[in-house]
Amino acid sequence: MTHLVFFCGHAGTGKTTLAKKLIGPLMQASGAPFCLLDKDTLFGGYSAAAMAMLTGDPNDRDSPLFLQHLRDPEYRGLIDTARENLELGVSALVVGPLSREVRERRLFDRTWLGVGAEVVLRVVWVHTSEETARQRIVERADPNDAYKLVHWDQYRQRRFVPSGALCDDLLMFDNTAPKPQDYEALLARIVGEPQAAGVMMPPVPV
Template sequence: MTHLVFFCGHAGTGKTTVARKLIGPLMKASGSPFCLLDKDTLYGGYSAAAMAMLTGDPNDRDSPLFLQHLRDPEYRGLLDTARDNLELGIGALVVGPLSREVRERRLFDRAWLGVGAQVALRVVWVYTSEELARQRIVERANPNDAYKLAHWDEYRQRRFMPSGEICDDLLMFDTTAPTSADYEALLARIVGEPRAASTMMPPVPV
């Protein structure tokens, strides 16, 4: 069985960091190969070129124009790449905000994803406080975040915390100050082991 694991959440929450910490232990725990598919890595250069041509700002990733015309094609390409790997027997860790897809529970819709029952499907929501997320965004000084910071009041309207039925089967992970035990517990849930078995999982570096 191959695994498709999504690491979703708002900017600055630490999605990529969590995925990178878990990929090695996850391969050991499952005995299967995995690839890491980060939306920004896969499509950052393309989107920069497209936005530079359209608006003159290659770092724009949050304006209405980007969200209307480039967001969805990026995600569709990300999912297509994940599916190609799954068909080759390679698990995929997919990193991207995907907040709309989480809210609408599309990531649990196998027909929408185009994956069958032979794929173990997990969705992790990575979160922290708005204040800490903004601090991390400022500290990493990525030009792609310039629009967010310049229009923070507008951007924060898109931030939300899953609740109610949205949280069914959603693995919540707080990155405010995670410990090794927190990572091991998440790893155990991803590979399908009960929480009590997390101590038997390979150690996860913190």
């Protein structure tokens, strides 16, 4: 059995940190190998080169030009890479904002993803307050965030927290100040309901 797990959310919510924290316990709990596929790691260098050629700014990842022409191919490549690993028996943790795909519930569409019913599919929405996210963005000083900070009022209009029907099957995780039991509860929801079967969840490193 393979798992496809998405860690989605806006910049500064700690998606990658959370995925890296859980990948070891996930492998232990599921007994399956996992790979970590982070959008920025896979496509950051390529997109930087493309934007430098197009606009002269390699760190421009939020302008209308990037969003219109490069965003969707990045995500399609990310999902295609995950699917190839799944076909080889390797589960995947996929990290990226994916806010549009969450809004449109594409991440629950197995036909759109190209995966069968045998794949365990989980979508985690990682969130924190706008103030906390902005503070983290400032502190990490990533050049790719420069456009967001300069155009924060414009960027913040794209921020949202799923609610209502959008939350169906969505695993919401408040990453402001999580406790060890919060990580363990999320791990249990990703893997399934192992405690009901008498299997203890491995502790998550803190």
